[in-house]
Amino acid sequence: MRTSIATVSLSGSLTEKLTAASRAGFDGIEIFENDLLASPLTPEEIRARCADLGLTIDLYQPMRDIEAVPADAFARNLRRARHKFELMCRLGADTVLVCSSVHPLAVDDDALAAYHLRQLADLAQEFGIRVAYEALAWGRHVNTYTHAWRIVEAADHPALGTCLDSFHILSRGSEPKSLEGIADIPGEKIFFLQLADAPLLAMDVLQWSRHYRCFPGQGGFDVAGLVRHVLRTGYDGPLSLEVFNDVFRQADAGPTAVDAHRSLLVLQETVGVATPPAPVVPTGVAFAELVTPDAEPVAAVLGALGFARTARHRTKPVDLWQQGEARILVNTSGAARRDGTGLAAIGLESPAPAAAARRAEALLAPVLPRRRATEDAPLDAVAAPDGTELFFCATDQPELPNWRADFTDTGNQAAKGVRRIDHLALTQPWHHYDEATLFHRSVLGLQAQESVDVADPYGLMRSRAVTNPDGSVRIALSVGAAPTDDTVHAQHIALATDDVVAAARRYREAGGRLLPIPANYYEDLAARYEFADGELATYQELGILYDRDAHGEFRHCYTMTVGRVFFELVQREGYRGYGAPNAPVRLAAQHSARAVIGG
Amino acid sequence: MRTSIATVSLSGSLTEKLTAASRAGFDGIEIFENDLLASPLTPEEIRARCADLGLTIDLYQPMRDIEAVPADAFARNLRRARHKFELMCRLGADTVLVCSSVHPLAVDDDALAAYHLRQLADLAQEFGIRVAYEALAWGRHVNTYTHAWRIVEAADHPALGTCLDSFHILSRGSEPKSLEGIADIPGEKIFFLQLADAPLLAMDVLQWSRHYRCFPGQGGFDVAGLVRHVLRTGYDGPLSLEVFNDVFRQADAGPTAVDAHRSLLVLQETVGVATPPAPVVPTGVAFAELVTPDAEPVAAVLGALGFARTARHRTKPVDLWQQGEARILVNTSGAARRDGTGLAAIGLESPAPAAAARRAEALLAPVLPRRRATEDAPLDAVAAPDGTELFFCATDQPELPNWRADFTDTGNQAAKGVRRIDHLALTQPWHHYDEATLFHRSVLGLQAQESVDVADPYGLMRSRAVTNPDGSVRIALSVGAAPTDDTVHAQHIALATDDVVAAARRYREAGGRLLPIPANYYEDLAARYEFADGELATYQELGILYDRDAHGEFRHCYTMTVGRVFFELVQREGYRGYGAPNAPVRLAAQHSARAVIGG
Structure with a gap:
């Protein structure tokens, strides 16, 4: 029509x-x-x-x-x-x-x-x-x-x-x-x-x-x-x-x-009056790609988190860091120093990458150049409204182009605490929050959850998750209250672990710095829930936050921020949310930590 | 309490x-x-x-x-x-x-x-x-x-x-x-x-x-x-x-x-549980003060508008431009070049300047230093929430300190088209629109009119006037839709004339540039109202806008913008508003004119 x-x-x-x-x-x-x-x-x-x-x-x-x-x-x-x-x-x-x-x-x-x-x-x-x-x-x-x-x-x-x-x-x-x-x-x-x-x-x-x-x-x-x-x-x-x-x-x-x-x-x-190519719902996260002018600080955090640099790209300055099924690319090509470290791309596992890209193109997503070097696997990619590059991938699928084939293994071995990427959080440009939701729903076939308001000390944020049916792809889209909101509302990568206490300890023992959470928060947890002896003290020592919903429990903690990115370790047991009730405390702690570093 | x-x-x-x-x-x-x-x-x-x-x-x-x-x-x-x-x-x-x-x-x-x-x-x-x-x-x-x-x-x-x-x-x-x-x-x-x-x-x-x-x-x-x-x-x-x-x-x-x-x-x-000093409602506008790094462009516009430089300050680089009861100070001290020309202060005629300042101080308005040079008249002044300095004045009142006494007459004679300042328009910081209204009401004793939405091509503005009972003080407070709004939403000084056509012609003949208004606007006026032969053609030629309310008619036109300030010539006949229905056309014309100058 x-x-x-x-x-x-x-x-x-x-x-x-x-x-x-x-x-x-x-x-x-x-x-x-x-x-x-x-x-x-x-x-x-x-x-x-x-x-x-x-x-x-x-x-x-x-x-x-x-x-x-x-x-x-x-x-x-x-x-x-x-x-x-x-x-x-x-x-x-x-x-x-x-x-x-x-x-x-x-x-x-x-x-x-x-x-x-x-x-x-x-x-x-x-x-x-x-x-x-x-x-x-x-x-x-x-x-x-x-x-x-x-x-x-x-x-x-x-x-x-x-x-x-x-x-x-x-x-x-x-x-x-x-x-x-x-x-x-x-x-x-x-x-x-x-x-x-x-x-x-x-x-x-x-x-x-x-x-x-x-x-x-x-x-x-x-x-x-x-x-x-x-x-x-x-x-x-x-x-x-x-x-x-x-x-x-x-x-x-x-x-x-x-x-x-x-x-x-x-x-x-x-x-039913138009038939664009059908949606191809992604089935997992193949990788998250960080672009950085200086790989060292990111490598230090990833190393402390137990990741190993398991492979490097054959022709480009891109390293693959891996632990379990969590894969993070660190790309040092082309990042401007003033932009710092950012989450630039997401690889989505797709049962049919080319068909996924055709749908995206039919729905007006900007299609990115398919090949970046002659010998590279032909990766289909489009840009999301916030500029994040979305790659449609088929990791280790023999019949489909395999992005892993562009990488040469280093033989390094990772630790075993982190199993996969639990979710990715992207900050949306102020005017394009509703657009982002419609994009992820219609182009990628993801489902949108309820939008929630989150109180940051300096203004209200809104946040909404889009997910695939089994929860193996979860992307949290958030937007500040006004265009002047600063970069503390950073992108982040949440890593799933079965034991957040062990993962946090390992990270800290390896020299990693966790975001400190105020003691007052733990006194409130003690007032609200009953915990085993010493449990809360452990959480407080490590800065682990706790939430509960009708489906189960959630424990999570945060690394300090590198550039515009930080990492979260999450232990999700049935719980369906993203710890939104804890977000005001986390945001205040990030402002406070930033004030200390900056001051 | x-x-x-x-x-x-x-x-x-x-x-x-x-x-x-x-x-x-x-x-x-x-x-x-x-x-x-x-x-x-x-x-x-x-x-x-x-x-x-x-x-x-x-x-x-x-x-x-x-x-x-x-x-x-x-x-x-x-x-x-x-x-x-x-x-x-x-x-x-x-x-x-x-x-x-x-x-x-x-x-x-x-x-x-x-x-x-x-x-x-x-x-x-x-x-x-x-x-x-x-x-x-x-x-x-x-x-x-x-x-x-x-x-x-x-x-x-x-x-x-x-x-x-x-x-x-x-x-x-x-x-x-x-x-x-x-x-x-x-x-x-x-x-x-x-x-x-x-x-x-x-x-x-x-x-x-x-x-x-x-x-x-x-x-x-x-x-x-x-x-x-x-x-x-x-x-x-x-x-x-x-x-x-x-x-x-x-x-x-x-x-x-x-x-x-x-x-x-x-x-x-x-x-009735506290008795701060009573409000002293201003009875007129003594002057508007422009601060500029370069007096030449402002002087050119004022001269073309028929103002004469009738006096200069005895000790400071401040000129008084006057026509009828409209007085505009042009101050070249202290303005940073990057800030350009701005409306920095308003002199309000007050029956009791010291009492007005006492009330302002009691209501937490920052009080500005009373004297700027030993021999100057002791002017009481406070800062409004947007930073505009408000001086409480008594022009030519023998028993009160007279700011005019600090100025030496030049003997220059002004034209007679402009009678007084009709209103002043101030742009408010994004977060302080409601604050500004309360300030002007409570500190100055002005009355607030209804807030109106005005469609700018790049976002909605809100605007609200505060006035004294006889309308001899009218200040329009406006705020953009978001903190990123740019300076096209400029401050302005509206000058009252009995014959806007004559005033506009004189200005143009003296080399002034009026803001051009699209022909489509005049075709719409022709569809809405009946005008005498040639009347609309004259308006169109000069860029004069027209509005009508239950109380009378309003004709007004605009100069091009100097720095962050422009002037408006208004012929108000019973009309009580500020031409809000014409504001979208004016704002679009200002964006368009700016695009031409910038491009």
């Missing part, structure tokens, strides 16, 4: 918005009046710019409070409409949106509303324009799509139809049968379909609509269910996004438009 | 919070449990630190879901309480807060709740501790202060009282008679009073409470009304702020604590 996006959904000048929409693959746009008024381009120039960019102008939104108003107000509205219809002819836009009146003097009179809309449609018809009438959820008298349709039906004019908007319909409640009325509308009388999702917030619907909408799949509405109803009517117009969101208003238009278009591609797959 | 603040209201580590609270003048603090758990200080060290800082620990908040729970859960609660009471003895805190249970297994049984609270109070009494029981607005069974009091009354234990919290009471509705029940509580049984205000949002009360609270006077609750009721009972404990706010969590603790303490000083004045 054709895809469209309202200019209000993207930030910047009108030309920036048009360029971003076109580059992201949209077929058309809705022009929001303020974007036109503020543009130095004439309507003819906008039309030409859109044509150059391969965009149609699918809708124009210039008018409010048209119908069921006093006669003098309606006369002014018709006068204004004539101006706007002339403008639309210059733009080459043939559909105008009319939202149900919120005018304080509007009357509750469907016959008058129909009469006014018929007059407006008469005028529109002279200009070859169609009027799409939509019920705002907070319309003064008309606030349901069924009511708007009754008025359109009564007006009975070929240039008058209805516009359905998922926000206005679904924000009023999600009873499945509330959508059944859509079947009563002939598809050709649905002139337009606007789509937006939203988080399920209990708040004033106008505020909710104006500030918190998001793209389909990012919120809590069943947008796909609504679209299925609409498609059954025979509607064949565009799927158009109209999203008012305070964060998107600030974000770069380019990535937001890609995010937006991906949401429509996924939506079309969900409702 | 004694003042206190919960550590959760301030950002940073516990020691940062304590220091900020002490410096701002608080007498005590409430310690939020997470702040203690995350602190490396022992309870004894915290106690000593507080004593050094002159702070008492008025409340500790360690326990939730205490009462009306199953017997095994209550047994665990008592065990935990013993730990916490021991801790409180080490801290030297004698009052513990217990919020009404939200436990899913809590039962609706007041007798059981009273029995549990009595047992808790028995234990507390052994430690010399008092239990303050508070109804959370979302408590499972107990969610009103009257209900909490009934249970406390039934428990009838000397170590058990109630805690009243303005958020939990006022968020449930503001019927005046809903507060009448307070009179039934003996003052000595009100063990604590927690205060928070909040904007009037229609949203889930838990989210509202956790993220959007603010200090008294910054929101929409009648906190003073509630406090009056409480004081009538004979309550003599502290007024304590407990404010959960996402923005305050990120802001520097120092200014936030000052803001917080100011809110309690104003509250005490409102309820």
Whole structure:
């Protein structure tokens, strides 16, 4: 189906918005009046710019409070409409949106509303324009799509139809049968379909609509269910996004438009009108790759953790450190010293790497060059929204290209305390938290857990995990409260062990420094739970944190931070979370430790 | 009365919070449990630190879901309480807060709740501790202060009282008679009073409470009304702020604590238990002062606007530019070149400058040095939260020190188009918008108008005006959507004229550059209003914007920006606003103009 996006959904000048929409693959746009008024381009120039960019102008939104108003107000509205219809002819836009009146003097009179809309449609018809009438959820008298349709039906004019908007319909409640009325509308009388999702917030619907909408799949509405109803009517117009969101208003238009278009591609797959390559869910973590300007501090931490440098890349300055099934690549090529040490890439075990990459590409993930040297295994890779490179790997699978084959064994032996990577934590750019979740769900086929708020001493963070079904791939995505948040919210690699006490002791005895946790924390643990004699003292000595959920227990501790990365040792016994209740204590300890080092 | 603040209201580590609270003048603090758990200080060290800082620990908040729970859960609660009471003895805190249970297994049984609270109070009494029981607005069974009091009354234990919290009471509705029940509580049984205000949002009360609270006077609750009721009972404990706010969590603790303490000083004045010097409302704008590293570009704009350099300071590199009653000082001392040209100070006409400064000082405004040179008039001045210097002036008042006396006339004559400064627009630091409003209201005695959202192409701004009764002082305070917002959101000086067309023409003919406004804007004006022949063409030629409200008309245009400042020419005829509907067009034009200059 054709895809469209309202200019209000993207930030910047009108030309920036048009360029971003076109580059992201949209077929058309809705022009929001303020974007036109503020543009130095004439309507003819906008039309030409859109044509150059391969965009149609699918809708124009210039008018409010048209119908069921006093006669003098309606006369002014018709006068204004004539101006706007002339403008639309210059733009080459043939559909105008009319939202149900919120005018304080509007009357509750469907016959008058129909009469006014018929007059407006008469005028529109002279200009070859169609009027799409939509019920705002907070319309003064008309606030349901069924009511708007009754008025359109009564007006009975070929240039008058209805516009359905998922926000206005679904924000009023999600009873499945509330959508059944859509079947009563002939598809050709649905002139337009606007789509937006939203988080399920209990708040004033106008505020909710104006500030918190998001793209389909990012919120809590069943947008796909609504679209299925609409498609059954025979509607064949565009799927158009109209999203008012305070964060998107600030974000770069380019990535937001890609995010937006991906949401429509996924939506079309969900409702069965598009068939991108199926998701290939990763089955494990092949490796995590650190990029560093200086391998020494990272090597010291990994060595103390019991990792051994078991192999090195045949042609590049990349070492493979391994312990159990946990593999960490340390790459010293190309890292800028000022960026320090960072988590740059994740290798995901994939049953079908090439197919995984094809899906990612179909869902607009930037595909990275496949080969890095002639003799290297052809690794398929894409970039996540935060810039992390995701490699689709098949470790030691004879029939598939094997990334391990690029490495030459050193013969070094690792310790045995760490079994595998438990989870990876990535910090997301401020404006792209919802995007990151949708990306990992749709592109990788992972499942998203609940988003949780975490109190850092200097602001609230949000964090949400995406996982595969057996928990062998767990990625925690987190975002600070504001773009100024500093790098203490670092990426980290959590390593699974069966005995965190032994692993922590070994690390410390090998010279590693663990993050110290305040004594007050352990006194609170003593107040909350009963522990065996000496158990808490051991935890306190090592800085081990403890949590419990309905499924089991969690013990974990942290190394000091190297560059922008730290490591966590975790002993997970049935427990399903990530120790979120302990995160405020951990974050405060990291701020405190950093203050000491920095000071 | 004694003042206190919960550590959760301030950002940073516990020691940062304590220091900020002490410096701002608080007498005590409430310690939020997470702040203690995350602190490396022992309870004894915290106690000593507080004593050094002159702070008492008025409340500790360690326990939730205490009462009306199953017997095994209550047994665990008592065990935990013993730990916490021991801790409180080490801290030297004698009052513990217990919020009404939200436990899913809590039962609706007041007798059981009273029995549990009595047992808790028995234990507390052994430690010399008092239990303050508070109804959370979302408590499972107990969610009103009257209900909490009934249970406390039934428990009838000397170590058990109630805690009243303005958020939990006022968020449930503001019927005046809903507060009448307070009179039934003996003052000595009100063990604590927690205060928070909040904007009037229609949203889930838990989210509202956790993220959007603010200090008294910054929101929409009648906190003073509630406090009056409480004081009538004979309550003599502290007024304590407990404010959960996402923005305050990120802001520097120092200014936030000052803001917080100011809110309690104003509250005490409102309820009549404190009498700071009365406000002295300014009666006009004496001058606006620009600081610039290079006077030439500013002088060119002022000259083209018809200002003349009518006087210069006797001892400092400060010129006075004047036209009508509009006076602009151009100060070239001390401005760093990288900061460019900025609006650094405002002279406010005051009927009693010294008294105005005394009030400002009493309300914690930083007082600036009174004299800048021996022979200068002793100007009283304070700093606003955004750093703008506010001078309290008496222009040409024989009995008061006259700042004009420091200037020597040049004899130059100004044009006559501009009559006075219509308003001044100041950009506020991101975290201090509510603070700025409270400051201008309480310190200067100005009235705050509604806050409006303004769509900039790169994010939403908020803007709110503060004015004196006759509108001769109008200051627009605005804040961007995020701390990264750039300087296009500049400060500006709006100049009142009776004929904006003539003033704009004169400016342009004198070589001034006006901000160009897109043609599309004028086509929309033509669609919305009827104008005389040629009127719109004139506006378009000059970039004059138009708005209308119920009181009259507004025509205005803008100069290009110099450094961080631009000028506006306004013709205000009865109109009460600031042209907010035109702001998106103006902001887009400024971005666009800047792009051209920059590119």
